[in-house]
Amino acid sequence: MTRLYRRQSGMSGRRRPGPAMMGFRRRAEERFFKALMIVSTGIVMGSLLLIVGTIIVKGLPALNLDMITKTPQGGFYLGKEGGILNAILGSLYLAGGATLLALVLSLPLALFLDLEARTRTGAAARLRFALDVLWGIPSIVYGAFGFVLMALVGLRTSLLAGIIVVALLELPIMTRAMDEVLRLVPDSLKDASASLGATRLETSLRVVLRQCLPGLLTAVLIAFGRGVGDAASVLFTAGFTDNLPTSLFQPAATLPLAIFFQLGTPFPEVRARAYASAAVLTLVILIVSLAARWLSRKLGKHTLS
Amino acid sequence: MTTSSHLRIRHLSVAFGGQSVLRDVSLDVPDRKITVIIGPSGCGKTTLLKSLNRLLDSVEGARVTGSIFVDEDDINDPKVEVTRIRKKMGLLSQKPQVLPMSIFDNIAYGPRLHGVRNKAVLSALVEKELRAAGLWDEVKDRLHGPASRLSVGQQQRLCLARGLAVEPEIILGDEPTSALDPQSSRIVEQRLMALKADYTVIVVTHILRQARRIADYIAFLYLGELVEHGPAAEVFAAPRDARTKAYLTGEIS
Secondary structure: HHHHHHHOOOOOOOOOOHHHHHHHHHHHHHHHHHHHHHHHHHHHHHHHHHHHHHHHHHHHOOHHHHHHHHOOOOOOOHOOOOHHHHHHHHHHHHHHHHHHHHHHHHHHHHHHHHHHHOHHHHHHHHHHHHHHHHOOHHHHEEEEEEEHHHHHHOOOOOHHHHHHHHHHHHHHHHHHHHHHHOOOOHHHHHHHOOOOOOOOHHHHHHHHHHHEEEEHHHHHHHHHHHHHHHHHHOOOOOOOOOOOOOOOOOOOOOHHHHHHHHHHHOHHHEEEHHHHHHHHHHHHHHHHHHHHHHHHHHHHHHOOO | OOOOOOEEEEEEEEEEEEEEEEEEEEEEEEEOOOEEEEOOOOEEEEEEHHOOOHHHHHHEEEEEEEEEEEOEEEEEOOOHHHHHHHHOOOEEEOOOOOOOOOOHHHHHHHHHOOOOOOOHHHHHHHHHHHOOOOHHHHHHHOOOEHHHHOOHHHHHHHHHHHHHHOOEEEEEOOOOOOOHHHHHHHHHHHHHHHHHOOOEEEEEEEHHHHHHHHOEEEEEEEEEEEEEEEEHHHHHHHHOHHHHHHOOOOOOO
């Protein structure tokens, strides 16, 4: 079976010298690409293991209950008492708020793209291009842009400013990820809903969204991951503080910045805490991913395959 | 043969991006009969069917001219509310397309859209339509399970029940048995035959034997042109046009 398939799949190839020669070259090609696939898979898996391994080996000794239940005390960055609860909570508030805000903007935008794409492909294509460009803009530029905007309206570094800028950062990612999911919905499904007398909006909200729920959740998750892990965009906008975040108008600490500041010290015990913080950040993302998977399996009961 | 007709097509032409697909089609579809549209692949059968409930609206570059009268409304009139037109027509597609929800909700979907909220009313309706589609006994114990788990044949009958639930006047079938096994096909055909007592049925098919089995009225489309139409018995026995004859004898397909 495999041999037959191989033979057929090579039929459309270029004209080759002779039958004996052909067999050898094609087999070599096959082996080469197989090796290439194994190597690239190895590199991907290897780097993941290496990163997680480094974080665990270097961070685990410094990870204790104080790290995740206390705020930095005096001299924390010199190796003394305290934890990073300020950054954990700050990151959750910030990324959570930003993801919610981005969701409120992304979902209508993605649905609009989906509705318009069938009849006005030009407009949809331009909007997609704009979003792709936004996606590619480095987050430090978002940070700087946010800072300028804050100066303009007189907003100080605060949780709110951070949420807005991270939401802007997440917006193109979430919208395009949702857009790709929505595009997979077959036209025949929309036609089926329409032929029962549903308007386009009713079709979108009652059928398309339901069909796409698991995928949309993944889109939200991707955006959340980007938001919770980004340091550059919050550097100027959310600021940093050793206190727990209590108000939208106060600065808020974030895990990426906590990692950055701790790694920047000359003290080994503080640098070990940076790795411990990285482990916490990774764990946060892991927990959110697992929760989202569980939720999407629950919500996807009726999804058509 | 004189029959009443509340679906009348007048000078309908459809083009996609400059390429003409249907040219000047005029046809009175007889009430409470099965009208079968036959013709080779790519002759515009599906396009004709889609234009009847304005599904071409959402296709980019589609240009529709001419009139389609349902009762006294021209459905191509921009002032006509499209959802009202579509509600009058149930559609069976080539591949059954269930909605991503439970069996019950699939059927209740249409009535809910049109304002039926009462649970008892909905339950009664769901049972009635499932019975009409010949599916009730097979699914009555799993009404709240996913519709996607049904077999393809069951899905097509579910789609039929779903279409009937919005109380249409006309049933459109776009090769409704092409994805089904012979047994399911037979059930769907029998359902359509039973339904013509109350509905006007239009079925597109490229299976001639199916047309012979179920058709009361035949319309033969060839290359976007309505070549011939008439009562099935007459068309099959004595086709007037040479192209119809060639198609029926299998010289062109």
